[in-house]
Amino acid sequence: MGSPNVGKSVIFNYLTGGRVQVSNYPGTTVEIARGKMIWGGISLEIVDTPGIYSFRPITFEEQVTRRLLWTEKPALVVHVIDAKNLERMLPLSFQILEAGLALLLTLNMMDEARRLGLSFNVPALERALGVEVILATSIRGEGLPQLREKVTAHVARL
Amino acid sequence: MLPDFKVDYSPTIEHLIGRLLPLLKGNYPFRPRAVALLLLQGDREIADLTARQEGPRFRQIQVIVKQAGQLSPPLSSSIALARHRRAQAITREVMGKPSLRPLGGLVDWLTLWPPTAFPILALILYYGLCRFVGGFGAQDLVDFIEGRVFQAWVSPIARELAARWLSPSLADLVAGEYGIITLGLRYAVGVILPVVGTFFFFFSFLEDTGYLPRLALLADRACKTVGLNGRAVIPLTLGLGCDTMATVVTRTLETTRERIIATFMLALAVPCSAQLGLIIALLAQSPLALGIWVLVVGTIFLTAGHLADRILPGPKAAFHMELPPLRLPVMGNIIMKTTARIQWYLVEITPVFLGTSLLLWFFDQRGFLQLIIQALRVPVQRLGLPPDAAQIFLLGFFRRDYGAAGLYDLRANLSTAQLTVATTTLTLFVPCLAQVAVMVKERGLPVAVLIVAAIIPLAFLVGYSLHHLLGVLPL
Numbered sequence: 001m002g003s004p005n006v007g008k009s010v011i012f013n014y015l016t017g018g019r020v021q022v023s024n025y026p027g028t029t030v031e032i033a034r035g036k037m038i039w040g041g042i043s044l045e046i047v048d049t050p051g052i053y054s055f056r057p058i059t060f061e062e063q064v065t066r067r068l069l070w071t072e073k074p075a076l077v078v079h080v081i082d083a084k085n086l087e088r089m090l091p092l093s094f095q096i097l098e099a100g101l102a103l104l105l106t107l108n109m110m111d112e113a114r115r116l117g118l119s120f121n122v123p124a125l126e127r128a129l130g131v132e133v134i135l136a137t138s139i140r141g142e143g144l145p146q147l148r149e150k151v152t153a154h155v156a157r158l
Numbered sequence: 159m160l161p162d163f164k165v166d167y168s169p170t171i172e173h174l175i176g177r178l179l180p181l182l183k184g185n186y187p188f189r190p191r192a193v194a195l196l197l198l199q200g201d202r203e204i205a206d207l208t209a210r211q212e213g214p215r216f217r218q219i220q221v222i223v224k225q226a227g228q229l230s231p232p233l234s235s236s237i238a239l240a241r242h243r244r245a246q247a248i249t250r251e252v253m254g255k256p257s258l259r260p261l262g263g264l265v266d267w268l269t270l271w272p273p274t275a276f277p278i279l280a281l282i283l284y285y286g287l288c289r290f291v292g293g294f295g296a297q298d299l300v301d302f303i304e305g306r307v308f309q310a311w312v313s314p315i316a317r318e319l320a321a322r323w324l325s326p327s328l329a330d331l332v333a334g335e336y337g338i339i340t341l342g343l344r345y346a347v348g349v350i351l352p353v354v355g356t357f358f359f360f361f362s363f364l365e366d367t368g369y370l371p372r373l374a375l376l377a378d379r380a381c382k383t384v385g386l387n388g389r390a391v392i393p394l395t396l397g398l399g400c401d402t403m404a405t406v407v408t409r410t411l412e413t414t415r416e417r418i419i420a421t422f423m424l425a426l427a428v429p430c431s432a433q434l435g436l437i438i439a440l441l442a443q444s445p446l447a448l449g450i451w452v453l454v455v456g457t458i459f460l461t462a463g464h465l466a467d468r469i470l471p472g473p474k475a476a477f478h479m480e481l482p483p484l485r486l487p488v489m490g491n492i493i494m495k496t497t498a499r500i501q502w503y504l505v506e507i508t509p510v511f512l513g514t515s516l517l518l519w520f521f522d523q524r525g526f527l528q529l530i531i532q533a534l535r536v537p538v539q540r541l542g543l544p545p546d547a548a549q550i551f552l553l554g555f556f557r558r559d560y561g562a563a564g565l566y567d568l569r570a571n572l573s574t575a576q577l578t579v580a581t582t583t584l585t586l587f588v589p590c591l592a593q594v595a596v597m598v599k600e601r602g603l604p605v606a607v608l609i610v611a612a613i614i615p616l617a618f619l620v621g622y623s624l625h626h627l628l629g630v631l632p633l
């Protein structure tokens with residue numbers, strides 16, 4: 001999950017081999033998409049959610065996403081954020097953590113962030129939040145194999 | 159193993175959480191702390207789920223939530239602020255960035271700390287609205303496009319061509335007193351476009367810097383007294399540019415209740431920029447008169463908003479917005495956004511102006527126009543104004559600033575007290591025809607009729623009281 005237009009659907013397609021329509025426009029995903037991922041002998045259900053800015057839902061899409069977290073209590077939440085806007089998007093990570101959901105934070109759009117001269121201290125961010133962090137550029141597939149490994153490893157530990 | 163991450167909120171909030179936690183004994187998919195935070199922010203869905211789980215304890219929970227709802231500043235903004243600060247601290251620690259881009263933390267802080275935030279806001283509004291939109295847009299650009307282009311070239315040519323090629327009545331429709339080109343197009347492109355164009359530019363500039371959400375946070379409290387949340391600042395401020403467009407923008411408000419209140423406030427007590435410019439010009443000779451106008455319109459704005467809040471049923475929407483970082487705006491973005499908004503404006507609004515021309519022309523042809531003006535004389539004389547002023551109120555209904563402009567022509571014959579009464583009544587009196595059309599479109603006919611039916615007597619009543627009150631004052 002994550003804010004609108006951060007690349008959730010690209011990651012979903014990579015993990016599931018599915019074909020959710022991807023466009024560079026916020027709010028393209030208006031329904032929940034579900035897909036199956038089989039990797040390393042483990043089979044899991046991956047869910048792609050509509051964009052959500054915070055746990056206090058304003059729009060119908062946000063309500064749908066929160067209700068999903070509440071009723072299905074996912075084994076792991078992959079929070080995808082736009083690395084350029086780390087500061088603006090972290091509050092949603094805080095809310096996922098406050099809710100007690102397991103989190104894997106993915107700083108996406110790293111190509112654009114690097115172009116702006118931004119750099120990230122991943123171990124420090126992992127320490128501050130107490131969760132694992134991945135750097136990715138999903139449209140080029142960068143960081144996605146690593147993401148898949150971490151997701152599988154997390155589920156295997158359960 | 160789940161991490162034990164915690165954001166520390168203010169002592170007040172932590173205390174409220176502490177009181178809620180022992181009451182949350184049910185089985186929740188979220189941690190009790192998260193459930194408590196959502197409850198405190200007035201989340202209805204979570205409240206319903208909690209009520210089901212906690213049974214009799216829910217009473218006590220409701221008491222605490224109710225207390226939290228009365229806090230000032232509102233609890234949801236304090237929570238958003240605490241998260242924002244934490245996010246900022248973490249970002250600063252882990253993100254390396256080139257020194258120039260996001261503006262420094264000091265500026266960030268200055269725009270939020272009330273003692274500096276309000277002066278900064280005042281400066282932004284003064285230079286942005288009064289100087290840039292009011293001065294450059296409403297005067298310089300309008301003088302050029304309306305005066306030099308339309309009055310000097312387009313209108314005479316249109317009149318000439320219409321007279322040559324069309325029957326007299328059709329020529330009137332195209333290029334007469336209320337003609338599609340000489341009135342409709344001239345107003346849409348010559349007067350309103352420069353004003354709203356500069357306003358859109360100013361607005362896009364603020365938007366791109368990330369200042370707008372801060373403004374919303376600041377104004378949240380002020381708006382709560384009027385029964386609106388901070389999001390309403392945007393349409394109400396836009397109303398100072400053009401109420402018609404602002405009424406369309408009330409779509410961004412969350413609940414129907416808020417949309418109706420904002421629509422009503424816009425129609426009653428928010429003068430549009432063209433009207434505002436003319437009113438300030440009219441009253442500038444007497445600071446006392448200007449002061450009275452500000453006082454009366456301001457009081458009406460607050461009282462009416464407060465009353466509307468009381469009367470209209472429905473839940474108060476909670477304000478919530480994560481704060482984006484302030485940054486230097488990018489000119490390309492601003493121009494792109496401004497262009498997109500102007501396009502939207504032209505598509506959405508131009509037909510309304512053209513329709514107005516058509517209607518006025520039709521009324522004029524049938525002789526209704528004179529009849530209406532005649533009928534308006536009675537109430538106008540009650541306000542202590544000369545009968546000539548009746549025309550102004552009718553014109554004002556078609557275009558807010560047109561009414562004020564008519565008053566500008568009459569001002570030599572009016573005393574300061576009469577001017578004050580006339581400008582105040584005119585400010586409150588009419589949502590212009592375009593605004594009424596948009597009100598019907600956005601809110602539906604019954605609501606629009608109710609709003610107009612409430613405003614017209616109210617405006618005359620205020621004008622009437624002011625007329626008698628001012629008789630006592632030495633003006």
